Amino acid sequence: MCYDWLMVSERDGERVVPPGDGRHELLKEVPGAQGGGGSESLTTVLVAFLANVLIAVAKSVAAFMTGSASILAEAAHSWADAGNEVFLLIANRRAHKPSDELHPLGHGREAYVWSLFAALGLFVAGAAVSITHGVQELITPEPAGHFVVGYVVLGVSFVLEGISFLQSARQARAEAQTLQRDLIEHVLATSDPTLRAVFVEDAAALSGLIIAAIGLIAHEVTGSSIPDAIGSILVGVLLAYVALLLINRNRRFLVGQEADPRVREAALQALLAAPEVARVTYLRLEIVGPRMISVIGDVDLAGDDTESHVAVRLRALEARISASPAVAGAVLSLSAPDEPSL
Structure with a gap:
């Protein structure tokens, strides 16, 4: 039976640990005992970063061409996610700096600091912009056009976000099985903030694309921008929830968690x-x-x-x-x- 960072196997119903002759460490890391967890997290963040940059550019062009409030909200969402991945890359790099005299326990908690910055960026650049633009669209509605462009961009974005989500889900699922947790439990409980951020943000992105598509379809069918504006607001609310969730998780690790x-x-x-x-x-x-x-x-x-x-x-x-x-x-x-x- 293996739990988190400790490797404890079972043989004939009894726990087996490394012999106490000084030749073996007493506790072993379970996943990524040789540092594989860090490199896997780096791959997950890089995949998410590349996907979000491509998606953000495409959505920005589509938002300009269609005038859709919900697609503009999604563009802000993707730019915020791309910026967040930069923070997560910094977090992954700085957390693995070796210990020194001033930091005898290493620099691991820096991962939570930079991940907290990323979550705050998602709240400000993603949620606030989306909600504000949606409210403005309700007050001063504007017509939209070139709906086919919007549908194509949303479809391509869904595929790219899905690729990024599958990478983070694959890493999380492998670790969750090792630790005998279900997938969601592990994502919320893991001490790896980059894995949690990418998984949750990708899940929110896929949900946001569905909301944006519904808003755009309703705009085309009814000729009213109100459903589109409501879609923008809903995307903002979704991002705010995700940002607050990530902020709270990073806060708990920063103040010290057993x-x-x-x-x-x-x-x-x-x-x-x-x-x-x-x-x-x-x-x-x-x-x-x-x-x-x-x-x-x-x-x-x-x-x-x-x-x-x-x-x-x-x-x-x-x-x-x-x-x-x-x-x-x-x-x-x-x-x-x-x-x-x-």
């Missing part, structure tokens, strides 16, 4: 399975970046060594834990005799 309880349980069992650990009385796993945690705990070591030997054994145990690519740092202390075991 790892999934299943991850904590797997880590606890792995520690207890180590031959040098008799008890664990405190354990805190905090997410400090995409697929990265810090480990803080109190343990009771087996045997009755002198104080100097105990300190050496604690440092060795910390080193084994920190050897996992998923662990940014580990700090262990000795448990007090009267502290209950977890």
Whole structure:
């Protein structure tokens, strides 16, 4: 059974962990133990960026030719998404900078900072522009034309957005299966903000294209721009919801969030399975970046060594834990005799 960053297998109903001889790290990252998760996220963002730039240009031309409010809203949406992907690329790059004296746990939380900027950009450049233009269209309606151009652009955009969405869904589904989560649960819970942002934004983009198409069809059939304007407003509301969702998720990781309880349980069992650990009385796993945690705990070591030997054994145990690519740092202390075991 595998949970998030810890690899814990099962054999004959019993948990199996790496042997405690110092030759193996105590905790192993599950997905992307060799950094594959980061490169996969980079591919997902690049695919989304290229798709959104092409779509934004096409929608802008179509909005100019048709005069459709909902297509203009979609153009603003795509330009906002393309700009957001730049922030996500920065987030992916800066989050993988190595640790230094000023940042002993690495720079992983920078991913949430830049992803937060992207979400704010989606709210301002996407939602606000779409809603404002829709309201203006209701107040001062303008006729539209060249509807066929609009339909073709929306259709091509749907295909391109679908390609980007399938890439993010493929990555998310593979990780979700490893962690025994359903797809949506994993997207909302993952510590990778770039994967979450691309998946959610692509899903919103596909929904927005459907809304825009309905608004454009209603405009052509009725001859009234009101349905088109309402479509623009609905696209803006959808983008505002998505932006607030992403802002809230990044906020929670920035202020400090514990790892999934299943991850904590797997880590606890792995520690207890180590031959040098008799008890664990405190354990805190905090997410400090995409697929990265810090480990803080109190343990009771087996045997009755002198104080100097105990300190050496604690440092060795910390080193084994920190050897996992998923662990940014580990700090262990000795448990007090009267502290209950977890």
